[in-house]
Amino acid sequence: MGEQRQATFSVWRGDHQTGKFVDYKTTVSEGMVVLDAIHQIQAESASDLACRWNCKAGKCGSCSAEINGKPRLMCMTRLDILDMTQPVTVEPMRSFPSIRDLVTDVSWNFRVKKRIKPFKPRKPDAEDGTWRMYQADVERVQEFRKCIECFLCQDVCHVLREHHKHDEFAGPRHFVYQAALEMHPLDVEERLGQVKGENAIGYCNITKCCTKVCPEHIAITDNAIIPLKERVNDEFYDPITKLFRIFRARPKAERKD
Amino acid sequence: MGTPQCITHEHQVLIIGAGGAGLRAAIEAASTGINVGVVCKSLLGKAHTVMAEGGMAASMGNVDDRDNWRVHFADTMRGGQYLNNWRMAEIHARQAGDRVRELEAWGAIFDRTRDGKILQRNFGGHKYPRLAHVGDRTGLEMIRTLQDHGIHQGIEFYMEFTVLEILMDGDRVAGAVGYDREKGRFHIWKAPAIVLATGGIGRAFKITSNSWEYTGDGHALAYRAGAELKDMEFVQFHPTGMVWPPSVRGILVTEGVRGEGGVLRNSQGRRFMFDDIPDLYKNQTASDPEEGWRYVIGDKDAQRPPELLTRDHVARCIVREIREGRGSPHGGVYLDIAWIKEKMRNSEAHIRKKLPSMYHQFKQLAGVDITKDAMEVGPTTHYAMGGVNVDGQTQMSTVKGLFACGEVAAGLHGANRLGGNSLSDLVVFGKLAGEHAVEWAKSHPNPTIDSSQVQSICRAALEPLERSGGESPYEVQARLQDMMQDKVGIVRKESEMAEAIEGIASLRRKAASASVPGNIEYNPGWHTAVDLHNLLVVSEAVARCALDRKESRGAHFRDDYPAKDEAHASHNTIVYRGADGAMVVERREIPAMPKELSDIIKEMG
Structure with a gap:
């Protein structure tokens, strides 16, 4: 794709009620990403085409969309991985209500997060009020904290996308968030009750769709959701633990590894 | 209305x-x-x-x-x-x-x-x-x-x-x-x-x-x-922004690359930052590449490599190289972290661990593997x-x-x-x-x-x-x-x-x-x-x-006034x-x- 040439983008135009795909032609050149094409279309022929973006470098997670049907960040999707002989379809994330064009109402995610119990550290380890943590112990939590909140995992999760369980289910993003807190070496909050109950982790049947679309390559299912499910099982369904707990209540801090 | x-x-x-x-x-x-x-x-x-x-x-x-x-x-x-x-x-x-x-x-x-x-x-x-x-x-x-x-x-x-x-x-x-x-x-x-x-x-x-x-x-x-x-x-022009492909021009390449040992080279392969070290920093800068590397790996007796001079100075040196015809094909210079493989085993894993975003950014947007090849970089408007x-x-x-x-x-x-x-x-x-x-x-x-x-x-x-x-x-x-x-x-x-x-x-x-x-x-x-x-x-x-x-x-x-002037030294x-x-x-x-x-x-x- 060394030279400049014309390409067609079929972009969703609409509001919260109706919409349709509209074709735009624009010139594309080497190295361009989908977001560049959208910006060009804005500047050339559709100045009111609504889209979210900020960093244009895959760090802020604003420009999530569905490109040729696949959930992706527009800023990190190079045109040379797409079939440019056909019109490229660009549409908003479909698991969230539409606001306008490519912009969706993702406020549900912020409401769910706010209900998750905040970080609660143990007492400082040193007299100066600081803690000691070792790199090997923080690495898995650092993986979760790479999350840029693009909500592509929420978009693709069938519990939300097909079954619309937004009122009952927190979605993969928030299991990553819960896992980051639960496995944080300093955190002493009891979280598994919320993960099981209010967040309804049981709805997830580990199809790994979320993992596949994560632009940060977080192993959402394997490293966050499955370990949380295991902890929930140990906590609530293991008969020996249950019996044991009748005799002796264990504070969570002791259970921490 | x-x-x-x-x-x-x-x-x-x-x-x-x-x-x-x-x-x-x-x-x-x-x-x-x-x-x-x-x-x-x-x-x-x-x-x-x-x-x-x-x-x-x-x-x-x-x-x-x-x-x-x-x-x-x-x-x-x-x-x-x-x-x-x-x-x-x-x-x-x-x-x-x-x-x-x-x-x-x-x-x-x-x-x-x-x-x-x-x-x-x-x-x-x-x-x-x-x-x-x-x-x-x-x-x-x-x-x-x-x-x-x-x-x-x-x-x-x-x-x-x-x-x-x-x-x-x-x-x-x-x-x-x-x-x-x-x-x-x-x-x-x-x-x-x-x-x-x-x-x-x-x-x-x-x-x-x-x-x-x-x-x-x-x-x-x-x-x-x-x-x-x-x-x-x-206005701070960060010395290292991406320059290629055109659509990513300006995206930041962290100074952390240089902090981890990355070096700047011109098209002739020369580490040009050694060519111009300001007086204010003479006694704080390494005298040769060897000392610079020792600083990077934590030798307390070594001074820092010239790539870690202040951003204003590094940006100007890069502009000088480009203007004088020693730039890279797309109008930048080379920033090389891959070279540290000469100095450490597992350098590729080390780079991916310390600079994961840079690795992905170059891999995905420019098709460059920074653990193997040099990046092309040039100044980008960064900070007021x-x-x-x-x-x-x-x-x-x-x-x-x-x-x-x-x-x-x-x-x-x-x-x-x-x-x-x-x-x-x-x-x-x-x-x-x-x-x-x-x-x-x-x-x-x-x-x-x-x-x-x-x-x-x-x-x-x-x-x-x-x-x-x-x-x-x-x-x-x-x-x-x-x-x-x-x-x-x-x-x-x-x-x-x-x-x-x-x-x-x-x-x-x-x-x-x-x-x-x-x-x-x-x-x-x-x-x-x-x-x-x-x-x-x-x-x-x-x-x-x-x-x-x-x-x-x-x-x-x-x-038109390339030097510092005492008359301007003490006013905002x-x-x-x-x-x-x-x-x-x-x-x-x-x-x-x-x-x-x-x-x-x-x-x-």
């Missing part, structure tokens, strides 16, 4: 901006139990802080125990060529460590030392390894920590709102007026104290690491409210050292009740900011601004809003939608960016800057007649038209201040709106440093 309707909100402290500074200010203000509102231009957690990569500077001495606040203070002043507000440089150096540790208490997880403390890395202009970091995504860690802590403090967040103007009650602030992006409705926030935390001005230039939000909103709001701006000539002139302690501007912190405030960085001093700036001065805004709000309650002022602001904002056949705001913006890049960019001269000032006046007329199709709901054309007014204010301020400083110092380089450049509405430029002497601080400077050589 009739009288625009407004929705009114009331807060004791209103914060404009939700990056690191705004969130830290909000948390501080809310901790006193008062009613706080935060206006975010984007969604919460997406502000520009998220893009900061390398780390936050604090002299905790976890890696090298010779470090302390005095060394950090001296490094910051030297980096700023002594035009800094020395009180801010002192406060920052003293308090940065506490602010880092506080983030850890709120859930942040920095990379660790072997003994379990917060790890610190090398960065340009810092004498010792000083930057607390998480790989190369430190900004994300900071903003997410503040966000996740902040949402539980009873703060009201207004996501995807833009503030149009500060409202005044006589000589003090009374609130702000703006609109929400989704519906295009107008909103009034009544508030006796306002904290500006809107970040920078990078969108005034064509090649920039900054996002669409960075249109100098806070600078322009303050200016129009009657506040002074300071040091606007000092200048901004709202504030009191060093309280962060109040020259307008009563109007505070500023973070990038939008001037003072800490002087003529050139050291890498890593921005993230610490955000939290140190965010906290202070929040604290003093509360104090002001409590003692000056109940300002009066002038509704006729509100009406005229809203009507003016709607004009581009009501006109037709005018200029496209995208077109005006692109022309402004081209002009600023060419004429007020990294190398400046009198005739070009004078042309730029004329050009800005003509673009202002075009902006005033811009028209946009579509309606008021989530219409980016309209938003661009509205933001243009702010971009024009900051562009004019940069050009006028740069024209007035007839010397080269820090980030400000003049082809101030601009404000004169009685006739025109921009006034004034030189103002920097007050003498108290002895206890000047002694530190002397001691540190």
Whole structure:
């Protein structure tokens, strides 16, 4: 794709009620990403085409969309991985209500997060009020904290996308968030009750769709959701633990590894 | 169109901006139990802080125990060529460590030392390894920590709102007026104290690491409210932005690459940074590549490699190589981290661990594997050292009740900011601004809003939608960016800057007649038209201040005055709106440093 040439983008135009795909032609050149094409279309022929973006470098997670049907960040999707002989379809994330064009109402995610119990550290380890943590112990939590909140995992999760369980289910993003807190070496909050109950982790049947679309390559299912499910099982369904707990209540801090 | 309707909100402290500074200010203000509102231009957690990569500077001495606040203070002043507000440089150096540790208490997880403390890395202009970091995504860690802590403090967040103007009650602030992006409705926030935390001005230039939000909103709001701006000539061009492919030109390549041992080479393969080492840094710089590498791996007797000189200097050396025909094929130079394979086993895994975002960024956007090949890089507009002139302690501007912190405030960085001093700036001065805004709000309650002022602001904002056949705001913006890049960019001269000032006046007329199709709901054309007014204010301020400083110092380089000039060594450049509405430029002497601080400077050589 060394030279400049014309390409067609079929972009969703609409509001919260109706919409349709509209074709735009624009010139594309080497190295361009989908977001560049959208910006060009804005500047050339559709100045009111609504889209979210900020960093244009895959760090802020604003420009999530569905490109040729696949959930992706527009800023990190190079045109040379797409079939440019056909019109490229660009549409908003479909698991969230539409606001306008490519912009969706993702406020549900912020409401769910706010209900998750905040970080609660143990007492400082040193007299100066600081803690000691070792790199090997923080690495898995650092993986979760790479999350840029693009909500592509929420978009693709069938519990939300097909079954619309937004009122009952927190979605993969928030299991990553819960896992980051639960496995944080300093955190002493009891979280598994919320993960099981209010967040309804049981709805997830580990199809790994979320993992596949994560632009940060977080192993959402394997490293966050499955370990949380295991902890929930140990906590609530293991008969020996249950019996044991009748005799002796264990504070969570002791259970921490 | 009739009288625009407004929705009114009331807060004791209103914060404009939700990056690191705004969130830290909000948390501080809310901790006193008062009613706080935060206006975010984007969604919460997406502000520009998220893009900061390398780390936050604090002299905790976890890696090298010779470090302390005095060394950090001296490094910051030297980096700023002594035009800094020395009180801010002192406060920052003293308090940065506490602010880092506080983030850890709120859930942040920095990379660790072997003994379990917060790890610190090398960065340009810092004498010792000083930057607390998480790989190369430190900004994300900071903003997410503040966000996740902040949402539980009873703060009201207004996501995807833009503030149009500060409202005044006589000589003090009374609130702000703006609109929400989704519906295009107008909103009034009544508030006796306002904290500006809107970040920078990078969108005034064509090649920039900054996002669409960075249109100098806070600078322009303050200016129009009657506040002074300071040091606007000092715009930091980060030495290493991506240059290829064209669509990613300007995206940041963290200084952390050089901190981890990355070297700069020209097309002849020469490490050209050894060719020009400024006198101010002669005794702090390695004499050969071997010593430079020893510094990178922690040899306390070694001096730092010249790639870790201050950003202003590195950027100029890169420009020199490119101009003299020794650049890379796409108009940059080479930044090579892959070479460290000569020095360590597992270098590829090491690079991916320490610089994961850079690895992915180059792999995905440029098709380059940085563990194997060199990157092509060149300077990119990155940061405004200048901004709202504030009191060093309280962060109040020259307008009563109007505070500023973070990038939008001037003072800490002087003529050139050291890498890593921005993230610490955000939290140190965010906290202070929040604290003093509360104090002001409590003692000056109940300002009066002038509704006729509100009406005229809203009507003016709607004009581009009501006109037709005018200029496209995208077109005006692109022309402004081209002009600023060419004429007020990294190398400046009198005739070009004078042309730029004329050009800005003509673009202002075009902006005033811009028209946009579509309606008021989530219409980016309209938003661009509205933001243009702010971009024009900051562009004019940069050009006028740069024209007035007839010397080269820090980030400000003049082809016609290539040397430092003592006549300019001890003043800041101030601009404000004169009685006739025109921009006034004034030189103002920097007050003498108290002895206890000047002694530190002397001691540190």
